Amino acid sequence: MNQNTVYDAIVVGTGISGGWAAKELCENGLKTLVLERGPMVKHIEDYKTMNDDPWDMPFKGTLSKSDEEKYHKQRRVSWAPTDDVKHFFVNDLEHPYEETKRFDWIRGYHVGGRSLTWGRQSYRWSDIDFEANLKEDIGVDWPVRYKDIAPWYDKVESYIGVSGQNLGLKQLPDGQFQPPMDLNCVEKDLQEAMTKKFDDGRLLTIGRVAHITENTTEFKGRGPCQYRNRCWRGCPFGGYFSSNSSTLPAAERTGNMTLRANSIVHEILYDESTKKAAGVKIVDAETGDTIKFKSKLVFLCASAMASVGILLQSKSATFPNGIGNNYDELGRNIMDHHYNLGATAKVDGHLDKYYKGRRPNGFYIPRFVNIDEKTKRNDFLRGFGYQGAASRNDWSQMVAEMGYGKAYKEAILKPGTWEIGMTGFGEMLPHHDNRVTLSMDKKDKWGLPQLDFDVELKANELKMREAIFEESVNILKSAGFKNVNTWERPYGPGLGIHEMGGARMGWNPRTSVVNKHNQVHDVPNVYVTDGAFMTSASCVNPSLTYMAFTARAANHAAEQFKLGKFA
Template structure:
């Protein structure tokens, strides 16, 4: 069935990018249809586990054997899903994909997407990142530089609320910050050690995180963080940024938004005569009904790999191999960040100190390698940073096996000793043969082709992983901590949950899919603003950059629309 109404714009996806695209387009006066493949999640009303305690669940929240099978790929991440948040992660039996090589695809299909469960770490890129491909002779050059994106970082940070500390670092530009959260005593010890014992400029700061930390009337409908650290269940206070608490309500207030959940977009329609996209085709997730919606602009924000899949399925006489895929660039150069490797240690002393609340944030050690000749490494290109925290261990650690009576009662009233750990997030290079394709024979329950991943780490990544472990252990040892242990889990690309690439930006249509405004080179009324547009990966969490590029692209689209460029 084809709906006759023609919307000004269709936004596919309601996560971090989709929410921003919707807000900006609606506030510019466009009539916007927003399509989400998952069910509705209303702010506060649908956060059904937001106030639960561990004892409200059997097995301390661990999944049942049956649920572990349902979430067998989502569980690769280690910390999710649990009983309190499994509804915000996909059922792998219902949403399968193929792995020619291992790829850990962690997903959330609901209104708000992964903006409900993201780690909220928010860092700007610098020109060191935007110029890296060109300077290293790797892949293709970015068609933008920091000065092009800086005003949009300003806009996004001011709106979402990012707490953090200004550092004056070239590799990690400062932003518009709310007051930083505090470091605890052990983290301050490590901070002082890095300052005094290393000469390569490494330092420790509190993480830059999308949490409101002060009472403000400038951010509508949201309040400051309550330090409950139950963020991924949905925050009823709106303390952290999500589409549900922020951008989607802002779009709704304009009266220009129509939101349709349970709508699986699988194709962008194309008119050969107009040389424009005309809308999208969907399958209703509940009824399996096939529908088509029309619009003058399409924004793909379905998540990196899902957006690539939609473009690959969007075939026509003009694009027999997928929309914008004239030169076999679509689905290639898939990247992620390194994850689940670093070092941990025990800490003597400070037994008279503790901390207040459950800080939903950790410390951050910015990149300190391959920044100049002094810090240049011969064994790999690019760099890495660390995220970590220190805490006092469980009360049970102090309960000796033979304790009883008075000794037992006194022991369980005291917390254990301190421990500290840090994990590295390192850059992955874009490789032409790291790709995702449509499966030739495997389909999902809606009859749509599954995605097939053929992505791997290569020599540069493996060399960097060794350095990440070595440097983490060296920093903890230098601080005088005990029982330092370097660790590395068995992982594949994807597990960092920063999957990106597949429809990269570039100057040349023959070597890239999108131009500097996130438009398809060949179809200018289609914009892609989730992680699919990334030309390289940097080593910092990418969500703030997605938001900045999305706000920029949406305002560009609105200007083009008002000039009748898409009529």
């Protein structure tokens, strides 16, 4: 590649946000260099375990002892990585970080990033979320409101394909949906019971999930979900949205995209004479060579914590503490969602019923506390929701020592009883002293400083976790389910895999890093559109919001570019 080429734009990262930035910039005619720090992953061709069954893998997919050590931090999330998806998670020995306080940083470094392994739950924010900081005097005010983002939610949902049900809730705005997936019989029982037993508006619906559910020609190269529930291995049908199946191919079709993998961005280059970013410096992951690429625009979409790290590493005479960091706001206000707690129950009946396929989705119970005076709690601010599912046990519940003979043989051929479970996702407040910094002495194998996390749950979060337990029991008991038990696993911020903050959006450059268009206040040709810009966290999965803001920011950048503002 010619290092003297001046690109119109450089996009750092190829995940949820980077794919959308590439698509929108390229479709607006900008010659765009897209950089990914990990290796290439080609849609379908590189989904090497997409059709494997457990018996096709050593140890039925369980990691070997040596791999357990390689992924010792990634394994803090209970469902991954397993042998069938370990290649989509980082090797912790090669990609270390420091923890002043426990932080569970779950990552995937490859083209497509975590868009290949995300949970696909897709929910809009409401003005309850955008206005909360101002009303409660927490952190700083969002410089946008729902009406500013609603058209971009429309655009994103229509393009990626989100299935779900419109509900008319003020705390969870409706969207542009594909037909919803079906609830099973036990989930419908709980849905009916909640409607009858509670008078505070709480309800249950099918999850809103980025899966195509009907045959249509509008999704180029993608087909409907096949209900295999092997999504995290890469979907050869393109049934769920990923950068690899959707936005990156769209960018490529324009002829305006150059994609370079194995490119670890070290810093954004700052031109002291023009007061603008001039491009980026990378380290080639394979050769170790240092290379500079020039551009008129930079879109930082490396994932929240990685983007904050790049900004902190981007030092100059004007910004000795990192680009846009003259007021010590960069790296602060780190957030995530509550995770790894909830409740389960046994279910009597419905033994004559089963379900078809492996639905890659569950039910959702939207936030029902602190919405208005009727639902106000005095023990904590903000709210939480639940994600869950009901299913029948299978033969694996049988233990050989507990049975023998004809009855045992017949039992292992029949499905077991029903169970239901739910997990709480609660909002974490933007505490100013929850922060990430660059390690003073620890570096990675490419010579770049490791990140050091000093993030913890505080009093509001701990009170909310108590309420999550309490209400999960109330909800399951409302349907008459038996043996209701709460559960909790070891947890550190980050484990919800919704890490946010560090370069928050706001009105004032003294108290925030980016403006309402996602531009770094003091360097307007640098846009930050992954989770780093988040000013508060809401309690819903954030990826849809990242995509909407990215599409909005990329179109703003293209307009400004065409007006010559970045010349």
